[in-house]
Amino acid sequence: MISKKKLAKLTASIGAVVFGIAATQAAANADTIYTVKSGDTLSSISYKFNKDNSLVNKIAQQNSIKDINKIYVGQRLVIKSDGEIQVAPSQTTTQKSTTTNDSQQSATSTVSGSDAAAKAWIANRESGGNYGATNGQYIGKYQLSASYLNGDYSAANQERVADQYVASRYGSWTAAQQHWIANGWY
Template sequence: MIGFGFGMASNATSHVAPQSETTTAHAATLTASQKKQIATINAGLSKTQKAAKNWIAYRESRYSYTARNGNCYGRYQLLRSYLHGNYSAVNQEKVANAYVAGRYGTWTNAKRFWQAHHWY
């Protein structure tokens, strides 16, 4: 089952994550170039979709691009095999968007699934 490992072992919390794209931990470690690339990758997402994506990132890794949990890695706890050895923040953003689009259609649908199952 594709994506089964995404967040499976994460602890579910009832904390409300900040919804701001700029209120993220570890953002200071990104270069200006990476921030620009990530902004471009996410430019097609609505404010609501960005908020849902941020919500998932908070629960999966507390926004960390280097979080590790078994075979899952990064901000969205993607299976390492999905990242094809490229663990960069930019690649994580691209792969996460592609995964969610393919499996759920939207980040809001992925968030709903996460709320019901505590993984996505």
């Protein structure tokens, strides 16, 4: 019988070998991992790699992106040397926010408990918690449509409008989180 300690070492060794092979294959194919930044769109990413918008639909299709106008700050895309694009495996766990003066603002919210946890979870997925994040027509920590914010992009207004939007559409942040999990958006 193998002890837990030996099993852990064996598993780690196998993982290192597999990772080494995967890293070697990626280097051989000259793949690029692109991390979505604030302000990026599928069109701008396509232009960066192909100097035109011809990859937009391919990016969306291969990444199961339902709304081509909605990608996430910190989302990682693998751009293959042959033009194929796939989501990097750690897309949802390695999101980072860009820090700007706007993103350092804080505001209070009226939600608590599991709704507060769900709200924080959604904010992390939408913008990495960054009040200054933009993605086409979507603005701020909760990636709300600019039309909902009426030109006031302050942290306090983003919090207030996000709470109103979720209450009217889903009833609670927990329900909005369940919708996000099922559909990749809220």
